[in-house]
Amino acid sequence: MTIFSKPLNPNELFRHQSSRRPLLVLIATVLILRSRLFKPFRNKSSSTPTYSQSELAIDAVHFPLVHATPGLGLPFVHQLRSLLRIVLPSLYTREALLLTAHSTFLVLRTVLSIAVARLDGRIVRDLVSADGKGFLTGLALWFALAIPSIYTNSMIRHLQSTLSLRFRTRLTRYIHDLYLSSAPYLRYYRVPLHGIDQYITADVDAWAESVAGIYGNLMKPSLDLLLFTSQLARSLGFRGTVLLFINYYITAKILRAVTPAFGRLAAVEARLEGEYRAGVGRVGRESEEVAFYDGGARERDILTRTYLRLIKHVNSIYKIRIAYEWTEDFVIKYLWSAAGYGLIAVPLLITRKRSRDAGVVDGKGKRGRNQKSEADGIVAARTETYISNRRLLLSLADAGGRLMYAYKDLQEVAGLTGRLYTLLSTLHNLPPLPLALSGDGDTFALKDVDICIPEDPLTSPNSPSPTPSHSLATTSKLQAHAEPIPPAPSLEATSSETLSGPNTTLVRALTLTLRPGMHLMITGSNGVGKTAVARVLAGLWAPGSRSTLRSSMCTDGTVARPVDDALTRPTDDADGRPGVFVIPQRPYHPTGSLLSQIIYPHSVSEFTASPAALSELEILLDAAHLGYLVDREGGWDAVKEWRDVLSGGEKQRLAMARLYYHRPKFAILDECTSAVSSDVEGQMYEHAKALGITLITISLRPSLTKYHTHILTLTGDGTGSWTFNRIATPRAHEGRGENGLATPPGESEPTAGGGERELTTEDTGAKYLARVLEEIRVLESRIEESREWEKRVRELGEELKAK
Numbered sequence: 044m045t046i047f048s049k050p051l052n053p054n055e056l057f058r059h060q061s062s063r064r065p066l067l068v069l070i071a072t073v074l075i076l077r078s079r080l081f082k083p084f085r086n087k088s089s090s091t092p093t094y095s096q097s098e099l100a101i102d103a104v105h106f107p108l109v110h111a112t113p114g115l116g117l118p119f120v121h122q123l124r125s126l127l128r129i130v131l132p133s134l135y136t137r138e139a140l141l142l143t144a145h146s147t148f149l150v151l152r153t154v155l156s157i158a159v160a161r162l163d164g165r166i167v168r169d170l171v172s173a174d175g176k177g178f179l180t181g182l183a184l185w186f187a188l189a190i191p192s193i194y195t196n197s198m199i200r201h202l203q204s205t206l207s208l209r210f211r212t213r214l215t216r217y218i219h220d221l222y223l224s225s226a227p228y229l230r231y232y233r234v235p236l237h238g239i240d241q242y243i244t245a246d247v248d249a250w251a252e253s254v255a256g257i258y259g260n261l262m263k264p265s266l267d268l269l270l271f272t273s274q275l276a277r278s279l280g281f282r283g284t285v286l287l288f289i290n291y292y293i294t295a296k297i298l299r300a301v302t303p304a305f306g307r308l309a310a311v312e313a314r315l316e317g318e319y320r321a322g323v324g325r326v327g328r329e330s331e332e333v334a335f336y337d338g339g340a341r342e343r344d345i346l347t348r349t350y351l352r353l354i355k356h357v358n359s360i361y362k363i364r365i366a367y368e369w370t371e372d373f374v375i376k377y378l379w380s381a382a383g384y385g386l387i388a389v390p391l392l393i394t395r396k397r398s399r400d401a402g403v404v405d406g407k408g409k410r411g412r413n414q415k416s417e418a419d420g421i422v423a424a425r426t427e428t429y430i431s432n433r434r435l436l437l438s439l440a441d442a443g444g445r446l447m448y449a450y451k452d453l454q455e456v457a458g459l460t461g462r463l464y465t466l467l468s469t470l471h472n473l474p475p476l477p478l479a480l481s482g483d484g485d486t487f488a489l490k491d492v493d494i495c496i497p498e499d500p501l502t503s504p505n506s507p508s509p510t511p512s513h514s515l516a517t518t519s520k521l522q523a524h525a526e527p528i529p530p531a532p533s534l535e536a537t538s539s540e541t542l543s544g545p546n547t548t549l550v551r552a553l554t555l556t557l558r559p560g561m562h563l564m565i566t567g568s569n570g571v572g573k574t575a576v577a578r579v580l581a582g583l584w585a586p587g588s589r590s591t592l593r594s595s596m597c598t599d600g601t602v603a604r605p606v607d608d609a610l611t612r613p614t615d616d617a618d619g620r621p622g623v624f625v626i627p628q629r630p631y632h633p634t635g636s637l638l639s640q641i642i643y644p645h646s647v648s649e650f651t652a653s654p655a656a657l658s659e660l661e662i663l664l665d666a667a668h669l670g671y672l673v674d675r676e677g678g679w680d681a682v683k684e685w686r687d688v689l690s691g692g693e694k695q696r697l698a699m700a701r702l703y704y705h706r707p708k709f710a711i712l713d714e715c716t717s718a719v720s721s722d723v724e725g726q727m728y729e730h731a732k733a734l735g736i737t738l739i740t741i742s743l744r745p746s747l748t749k750y751h752t753h754i755l756t757l758t759g760d761g762t763g764s765w766t767f768n769r770i771a772t773p774r775a776h777e778g779r780g781e782n783g784l785a786t787p788p789g790e791s792e793p794t795a796g797g798g799e800r801e802l803t804t805e806d807t808g809a810k811y812l813a814r815v816l817e818e819i820r821v822l823e824s825r826i827e828e829s830r831e832w833e834k835r836v837r838e839l840g841e842e843l844k845a846k
């Protein structure tokens with residue numbers, strides 16, 4: 044700009060066309076920003092996109108699984124670029140537009156600062172030279188500059204917050220799409236990171252805010268430094284400029300030496316914050332259980348310990364900061380100011396000496412009338428130079444200070460970037476679970492499947508090396524496009540530490556075929572792997588096999604295989620009838636109305652779009668013995684904390700009503716009626732069967748056997764053995780008791796499908812024994828219970844007699 048390319052000449056300021064250019068640029072920018080030009084952008088980008096699974100799979104290549112170091116090196120640049128791709132996908136987005144507007148205002152602010160510095164000098168000069176007219180003009184210009192200045196400042200703040208919000212929204216949407224993926228990824232179920240809520244809420248927010256801020260915090264002071272230095276260099280001359288740069292160099296050296304690793308500190312702080320947050324969340328969620336155990340004091344201890352760990356860390360950051368901030372304050376405020384005074388003094392003193400010398404020479408020859416006015420002019424010009432340069436130097440010191448803060452902020456951004464990159468690369472690098480075969484759409488079959496506890500995909504020695512050249516991201520991308528897909532290890536979200544063990548195979552070579560009407564009961568003692576079988580059937584865990592041809596999976600050497608015929612699952616019907624529906628052990632209640640409890644995972648809008656009516660739901664509730672619920676709770680739209688409002692049995696009955704609503708072909712019921720009385724339980728089972736639902740029930744209650752046609756017993760003898768028998772009809776079991784638990788060798792019948800294992804006398808001896816032992820154990824526990832009842836009956840009798 045011409046105004047700054049010339050040496051300082053206050054009279055030129057704003058007078059020439061070129062001098063007015065910054066103001067014209069400013070006014071034009073303001074007009075453009077407020078004009079209709081931006082309206083199409085506003086409307087087009089008001090909503091952020093959703094990402095399909097295939098888009099996400101392609102994106103995985105940008106998130107190779109590398110150890111995220113929270114420093115400012117090359118990995119940080121790569122990680123930041125990967126994240127910026129999400130929040131700033133192209134130049135034709137609202138974010139890019141906001142960034143351009145933000146940058147423009149930042150440049151304008153610097154331009155205005157220089158104009159203010161010049162004007163400042165001019166006003167003081169006019170004052171010193173008693174130029175009233177010039178002074179008043181300067182004052183008028185001062186107010187004229189104030190308007191764009193304050194507008195610019197508030198726009199910078201506004202654009203920065205809007206940008207931060209847009210970044211947060213884009214990143215959150217991306218993470219939601221990635222994290223809440225359905226099969227075959229099920230990332231929300233398998234992600235092995237602790238405190239995931241902290242990552243998705245606080246970390247994303249803090250990152251978006253810091254990144255939007257860091258741009259301004261870095262760009263503005265850098266621009267200031269550049270322009271102010273160039274301006275100063277003109278009046279300071281070569282020597283002054285060199286001194287200025289020496290000053291910068293020394294500052295950078297000192298501050299670099301005393302700057303702690305803010306990035307690492309910020310990452311640790313975020314982790315500890317997450318742990319504390321998770322602790323508070325757990326107590327809130329499980330408050331009733333805690334209250335029953337009267338565990339308040341214990342929970343307080345746990346939370347206090349977690350909190351103190353966090354606070355200790357934050358305190359240590361504060362302490363580390365003290366030394367840094369002392370140095371920073373000293374260097375930026377005092378050292379720079381002192382250097383500034385020195386630099387201003389150089390031209391002034393030199394000019395003064397020269398002019399004094401010139402005065403001596405002049406004095407000899409021509410002492411005239413205009414001598415006094417010339418001296419006044421020199422003083423006025425000198426004052427102006429001093430005021431302008433001093434203002435520029437103060438701004439320079441301020442810019443330097445902000446740049447130092449920005450360096451600290453940058454390190455914190457590095458810490459947060461590292462954490463978010465870890466989250467995204469972990470989510471991206473969970474390989475898909477094997478897809479099941481669909482068969483005829485109505486069959487459930489397992490063929491020679493080992494049920495084993497999956498290993499941690501991130502710590503497994505069998506995982507491909509997480510290097511950029513052969514990253515898991517690349518693997519999973521290939522998997523997404525290739526058939527068959529190699530199976531993946533899976534794990535529960537919060538249990539990554541418990542995933543390895545010497546023997547993780549729970550059931551070996553499980554083979555069974557279920558067709559509609561073949562109601563299966565899975566039984567066996569606690570911890571033998573009943574729910575694990577359900578997880579494989581439901582597709583949450585990959586089926587394993589001991590075949591040596593197949594890729595590795597379990598930690599005990601058992602290997603998983605590509606999908607061939609390991610698992611066949613019933614498919615959903617075109618009319619929306621699901622192939623499989625699982626009711627888990629622990630009831631789940633989403634937030635929302637009573638209606639949304641029944642129809643979950645459908646939404647209310649899906650329900651209203653479907654032909655189903657509320658009256659039909661009332662019938663379903665009646666069948667689940669919950670007919671009174673709608674009136675009691677104040678209608679279908681009542682919104683409550685259902686987890687607390689409903690009793691244990693009611694929650695389980697409500698889950699059964701949910702099952703009736705979805706009416707799947709197969710239902711996996713994992714001890715989901717344990718709190719319901721036997722008679723109601725029986726009626727609910729019969730109703731499910733009447734709706735055409737084939738039951739796969741996990742239970743330890745022998746009384747439930749009669750609602751099933753087949754029984755899978757996991758023997759729990761440590762070898763992973765099992766038996767799969769047809770349950771004898773009461774006639775076949777004459778004299779053996781109604782539940783028909785013990786089917787002797789040779790009595791079980793294979794089904795027509797042939798998937799069922801036929802028991803022969805030779806191969807079932809050991810299994811039969813195991814089953815009988817299991818039955819003895821069950822019956823013994825019942826006898827034990829009956830003793831308690833007898834005792835109670837006696838007590839009641841005695842009580843009655845006494846009265």
Ligand SMILES: Nc1ncnc2c1ncn2[C@@H]1O[C@H](COP(=O)(O)OP(=O)(O)OP(=O)(O)O)[C@@H](O)[C@H]1O
Binds near residue numbers: 549576
């Ligand atoms: N995600 C996991 N990580 C580590 N171990 C697991 C995991 N899930 C299950 N297990 C272990 O696998 C074994 C079988 O668990 P599972 O839940 O299938 O038992 P279960 O037969 O259903 O028992 P119960 O009748 O008590 O419900 C248990 O020893 C359990 O500790």
